[in-house]
Amino acid sequence: MSRLEVNNLLEVKNLRVDLPVEAGTLHAVRGIDFHVERGEMLCLVGESGCGKSMTSLALMGLLPRKARLKADRLQFDGIDLTTLSERRRSDLRGARMSMIFQEPMTALNPAYTLGNQLCEGLIRHRGVSRQEARERAIYLLERVGISAARDRLDQYPHQLSGGLRQRVMIAMALMCEPDLIIADEPTTALDVTIQAQILRLLRELQQEFGTAVIFITHDLGVVARIADRVAVMYAGEVIESAPTPTLYANPGHPYTRGLLSCIPAPGKTPPGSRLQAIPGVVPSLVGHVEGCAFRNRCPQAQPICERTPPLMSLSGDHRARCHYADRPVSAPPQPETIS
Amino acid sequence: MNAQPIIEVAEPRQLPSTSDSASASRAATPALEICGLSKTFTLGGGLFKRGRTLGAVSDVSLRIPRGQVMGLVGESGCGKSTLAKMLLGLTTPSDGDVLVDGRPVRDADQKALARHIQPIFQDPYSSLNPRKRIAQIVGLPLRVHGIGTPREQRARIAETLDVVGLPRRAAEQFPGQLSGGQRQRVAIARALIMRPDIVICDEPTSALDVSVQAQILNLLLDLKAEFGLTYLFISHDLAVVEHLVDRVAVMYLGRIVEEGTREQIFGSPRHPYTRALLDSALTPEPGMGVPDIGLGDATPDPSDPPAGCAFHPRCPKAQAACRQQRPRLEDIRSDNARVACHLA
Numbered sequence: 001m002s003r004l005e006v007n008n009l010l011e012v013k014n015l016r017v018d019l020p021v022e023a024g025t026l027h028a029v030r031g032i033d034f035h036v037e038r039g040e041m042l043c044l045v046g047e048s049g050c051g052k053s054m055t056s057l058a059l060m061g062l063l064p065r066k067a068r069l070k071a072d073r074l075q076f077d078g079i080d081l082t083t084l085s086e087r088r089r090s091d092l093r094g095a096r097m098s099m100i101f102q103e104p105m106t107a108l109n110p111a112y113t114l115g116n117q118l119c120e121g122l123i124r125h126r127g128v129s130r131q132e133a134r135e136r137a138i139y140l141l142e143r144v145g146i147s148a149a150r151d152r153l154d155q156y157p158h159q160l161s162g163g164l165r166q167r168v169m170i171a172m173a174l175m176c177e178p179d180l181i182i183a184d185e186p187t188t189a190l191d192v193t194i195q196a197q198i199l200r201l202l203r204e205l206q207q208e209f210g211t212a213v214i215f216i217t218h219d220l221g222v223v224a225r226i227a228d229r230v231a232v233m234y235a236g237e238v239i240e241s242a243p244t245p246t247l248y249a250n251p252g253h254p255y256t257r258g259l260l261s262c263i264p265a266p267g268k269t270p271p272g273s274r275l276q277a278i279p280g281v282v283p284s285l286v287g288h289v290e291g292c293a294f295r296n297r298c299p300q301a302q303p304i305c306e307r308t309p310p311l312m313s314l315s316g317d318h319r320a321r322c323h324y325a326d327r328p329v330s331a332p333p334q335p336e337t338i339s
Numbered sequence: 340m341n342a343q344p345i346i347e348v349a350e351p352r353q354l355p356s357t358s359d360s361a362s363a364s365r366a367a368t369p370a371l372e373i374c375g376l377s378k379t380f381t382l383g384g385g386l387f388k389r390g391r392t393l394g395a396v397s398d399v400s401l402r403i404p405r406g407q408v409m410g411l412v413g414e415s416g417c418g419k420s421t422l423a424k425m426l427l428g429l430t431t432p433s434d435g436d437v438l439v440d441g442r443p444v445r446d447a448d449q450k451a452l453a454r455h456i457q458p459i460f461q462d463p464y465s466s467l468n469p470r471k472r473i474a475q476i477v478g479l480p481l482r483v484h485g486i487g488t489p490r491e492q493r494a495r496i497a498e499t500l501d502v503v504g505l506p507r508r509a510a511e512q513f514p515g516q517l518s519g520g521q522r523q524r525v526a527i528a529r530a531l532i533m534r535p536d537i538v539i540c541d542e543p544t545s546a547l548d549v550s551v552q553a554q555i556l557n558l559l560l561d562l563k564a565e566f567g568l569t570y571l572f573i574s575h576d577l578a579v580v581e582h583l584v585d586r587v588a589v590m591y592l593g594r595i596v597e598e599g600t601r602e603q604i605f606g607s608p609r610h611p612y613t614r615a616l617l618d619s620a621l622t623p624e625p626g627m628g629v630p631d632i633g634l635g636d637a638t639p640d641p642s643d644p645p646a647g648c649a650f651h652p653r654c655p656k657a658q659a660a661c662r663q664q665r666p667r668l669e670d671i672r673s674d675n676a677r678v679a680c681h682l683a
Contacts, residue, residue: 047548048519191414192575193634196619200629218549221578221621225629245625262553264582266622271582271601274557278550281518 009179009212010036010059013073017054020066027285028054028067030236033311036180039210041203043223043244045259046233049282052216055233056182059214060099061089077179095125098173102185104165108157114168115153122175133175140171144201163194170202177209184216199226220259224248229317232256235293236285242318252312252320255294292322300324368441369402370569371426371456371537376400376435378421382642393642395421397593398435400668403537403586408563408570410584410601412577412616416641418593419573423539426571428452439537450484457530461542463522467514473500474510477528484533495532502565503528504558520551527558537569544579556583577620581605589613592639592649595668599676609671609683611654648681656682 017029101107119133141149187195295305384390424430428449544552587604597610651657668679
């Protein structure tokens with residue numbers, strides 16, 4: 001590894017999140033390791049139920065009350081988050097780490113003006129005057145491309161379009177100049193043209209302010225365009241992580257390969273041809289999960305996959321959790337049957 | 340009231356004709372033709388005050404040849420779903436006609452319409468009744484239309500579940516016991532049990548995970564080949580549209596702004612809005628960055644559309660003429676395509 005671990009803004013080792021449900025315990029996050037370097041964009045990719053949102057809530061300290069969190073290490077800029085009091089935690093939240101949610105309409109309070117909501121954090125955390133906070137809000141609204149920023153401060157969220165609301169959310173996340181922003185599917189609810197504009201803006205500001213971003217998405221097109229590094233999640237585990245170009249050029253886990261081949265690629269996939277689908281469905285994470293969680297859907301599964309695969313190091317910063325990540329499967333792959 | 344005669348299309352689906360001339364004329368008639376279809380809503384207003392009108396769909400004309408897939412793309416609020424609802428008889432058009440098999444369908448024939456046109460909706464979580472068993476959900480159209488004895492209905496249900504790749508035991512289950520992909524298969528089975536000619540797919544895979552999306556797209560392609568179905572495929576995912584369709588219509592603020600074959604639209608788009616849509620599709624190519632699509636973010640208000648070309652406030656190439664006169668949707672002579680732009 002080229003950088004020393006002390007440079008990492010966030011260190012996560014063996015993070016587990018369990019949720020009691022009617023049928024037992026749901027192991028939403030099953031022992032994941034990752035880190036975020038200062039100023040980088042890390043994408044967490046995965047399908048619904050893979051644990052990516054639970055991971056982000058765990059980092060923010062916003063897990064549902066009944067959820068149980070365990071971790072060998074959960075360190076933000078040297079601060080141990082597992083033992084932090086709720087009071088100290090809320091000093092961090094909004095000030096040094098902030099969050100952008102998928103649906104800005106539910107994340108913004110409909111009863112307060114934008115100005116109120118934008119300034120609240122800065123006044124609480126930095127103790128600045130209302131006037132100073134308003135000036136910074138105006139500056140940031142202009143930076144995120146909102147015209148007539150001064151007038152907007154007195155508007156309510158419902159007076160804005162979805163794209164503008166998400167711009168306000170980005171401005172709000174930047175108010176206290178945080179070290180880390182967690183963005184949970186921030187463009188999924190938006191139209192493609194607006195999505196492109198918002199992503200471009202987020203990437204520009206992130207590089208300008210040197211903010212680290214954990215960007216959570218299911219969209220591999222988005223990941224390719226904005227991420228420095230990628231961690232792919234499946235069934236509560238990080239099954240592969242790599243610098244973005246490496247992951248796309250050389251995916252090491254069969255699930256990553258499957259994901260990449262099941263989206264039609266213009267110019268490569270002949271129109272109207274059959275797409276490669278991943279057969280089957282995600283396993284239930286209620287109760288004890290043994291072995292590789294992907295083996296029932298894996299085209300190259302072998303008897304050894306009943307045992308939990310190790311996290312194999314492939315090259316530099318590229319790791320994959322598969323028995324066969326570093327070598328071809330010796331037996332011929334089992335024939336794939338999809339009806 | 341409209342004085343046009345009501346023409347019944349309630350007769351049962353025709354068996355394939357053996358006569359060559361009959362099948363030739365049937366093949367020449369588009370499966371679905373939409374002529375000048377409009378829908379306006381009235382907003383606000385009161386006893387003595389006139390409300391504002393909102394043109395959700397304005398003067399839309401489209402022809403979908405038998406066995407083809409027409410893609411319909413555009414941003415949220417552009418009228419795609421209102422158009423779909425009118426085709427399904429769920430909303431009465433303010434003006435214009437829908438022709439199925441060359442015969443006009445009016446709102447009185449909703450039941451007849453349902454035999455020919457069936458929908459698949461976006462969200463298989465909210466479009467299936469959670470308290471009904473799958474067999475009841477899939478078989479409901481047969482009961483509504485009084486087709487077959489209960490025994491025949493059961494056979495047809497089992498056969499349709501096979502066709503969409505659901506296990507027979509799914510018949511006795513509830514939607515809550517199925518995964519998202521399986522639920523969408525149920526929705527497809529419900530659409531197909533009437534043996535329709537035309538299926539309106541309104542964002543059929545956007546609520547599904549990518550790994551499951553491919554399964555459903557493959558199924559839709561297989562079913563089209565097997566039953567000669569005609570699709571209107573509404574989606575915001577341009578990679579999926581490009582993969583699936585024969586022709587594409589692009590809507591902006593209630594109007595079609597460009598229409599053409601897949602190659603024309605994706606290869607050489609003429610309307611600046613089509614170009615911007617294509618540019619904003621993020622294909623999985625690392626290192627390309629996020630493109631600057633050069634659109635302002637003056638999201639238009641459908642109840643107060645801009646004068647002239649509705650797209651001009653966002654158009655990077657807008658000129659004086661674009662602000663004054665609305666461009667007509669003109670045929671491009673050589674190409675069998677249409678575009679509404681002064682500059683195309």
